[in-house]
Each structure stands twice: as C-alpha cells, then as structure tokens.
Amino acid sequence: MIVFDLSCTGAHRFEAWFASSESFADQQARGLIACPVCGDVDVRKAVMAPRVGAKSNQIASAPASPPVDTHGEPGPELMRKVLAEIAAKQAEMLPQSRWVGRDFADAARAMHEGRAAEDLIHGQTSPEEAQALRDDGIAAMPLLVPIVPPEAAN
Incomplete structure (x- = not known):
C-alpha cells in the first residue's frame, strides 16, 4: 500500500491509500477518485514530504532540536517545519x-x-x-x- 497527498482544482488537500502508483493512475483515469470536500474528480498528486522511518538500530525518539543553534542559525526542526510549510503553500498555488x-x-x-x-x-x-x-x-x-x-x- 502507498499513501498519496492529493489535491483537487478547488485546492482542497487530502490523503488516499492505493495498492500502487498504477492503481492510482487507473482510478484517476476512470474518474473514481473524488475530493471528499467538494466532490471534484479532477484530482492530482500534491507535493508531499517523504515519510522515512528511523533505522532499527537508532534510538526511537531523539531529543527535540532547539529552534536555533548556538550561533543563532535555525535548528533542524525549525528548518523541517519551514520547508514543509513552503512545500504546502507551493502545492496549494500550483493548481491555480x-x-x-x-x-x-x-x-x-x-x-x-x-x-x-x-x-x-x-x-x-x-x-x-x-x-x-x-x-x-x-x-x-x-x-x-x-x-x-x-x-x-x-
């Protein structure tokens, strides 16, 4: 199974699970995927951040990164958040x-x-x-x- 972030022409974003990329393409071509908010069947894949699991030999939860490091530079958590927000805004604007x-x-x-x-x-x-x-x-x-x-x- 694979999860895709999708968006409609009304810029509504939602997730959906598919057996494969081919399964998504087939259902999309047949108009079987609809926006749960407005019912629009013109649905496309949206930009999404990868979900990467931790290695099995690493500690399950790493300590939270501070927003900035000792030199006043943005920390990794803040950078991830900012990049995710940029990607989400870009994905919202591209259909327009x-x-x-x-x-x-x-x-x-x-x-x-x-x-x-x-x-x-x-x-x-x-x-x-x-x-x-x-x-x-x-x-x-x-x-x-x-x-x-x-x-x-x-």
Whole structure:
C-alpha cells in the first residue's frame, strides 16, 4: 500500500491509500477518485514530504532540536517545519497556475509586453533566461520545491 497527498482544482488537500502508483493512475483515469470536500474528480498528486522511518538500530525518539543553534542559525526542526510549510503553500498555488513547460521565458515576456493575457504560469527555463527576465523587470522566481513536469509524472 502507498499513501498519496492529493489535491483537487478547488485546492482542497487530502490523503488516499492505493495498492500502487498504477492503481492510482487507473482510478484517476476512470474518474473514481473524488475530493471528499467538494466532490471534484479532477484530482492530482500534491507535493508531499517523504515519510522515512528511523533505522532499527537508532534510538526511537531523539531529543527535540532547539529552534536555533548556538550561533543563532535555525535548528533542524525549525528548518523541517519551514520547508514543509513552503512545500504546502507551493502545492496549494500550483493548481491555480498554468504549466507552460520550456516556453516559460517566452510566455512571461509575452505577458509583460502585452502580447498575451496575464496569467499565473509555471514552467522551466535556464538560469540565464531567468536572469534576463529579471534584468528586464519581469517578475520571475524559482519554485522552492522542485516539481515533476506533467508529461513526466506517473
């Protein structure tokens, strides 16, 4: 069995268990998975943090990390919490934007120049293209949690 974090087009997040990734894909394709909040059947996998169990030779519960270390830097627990919050917010926002793939720089520039309707988009671009967008005053920023392009998803 495998658990997936899922979200609908209404940005509702929920968990569901499946026998395998193939089982999820089959049920998704047949419209058998529905959001328990709104009933939407347009359900996708959401970004999720891995659940990794402790090694059997380690102490079951490690002492809690302080929020900051002796040098004032964030501790591991605080960093995990912050990263989880970033991943959750990104997963909430992605369904509201349109995937443009490798055409990101061209699509962003077209919107900036008024040649295309303004829209929330996400996609891929090179570091050089991203810097050129910023140099031209076009707002673009990297996603903090990497995503799998739709065409490469299970």
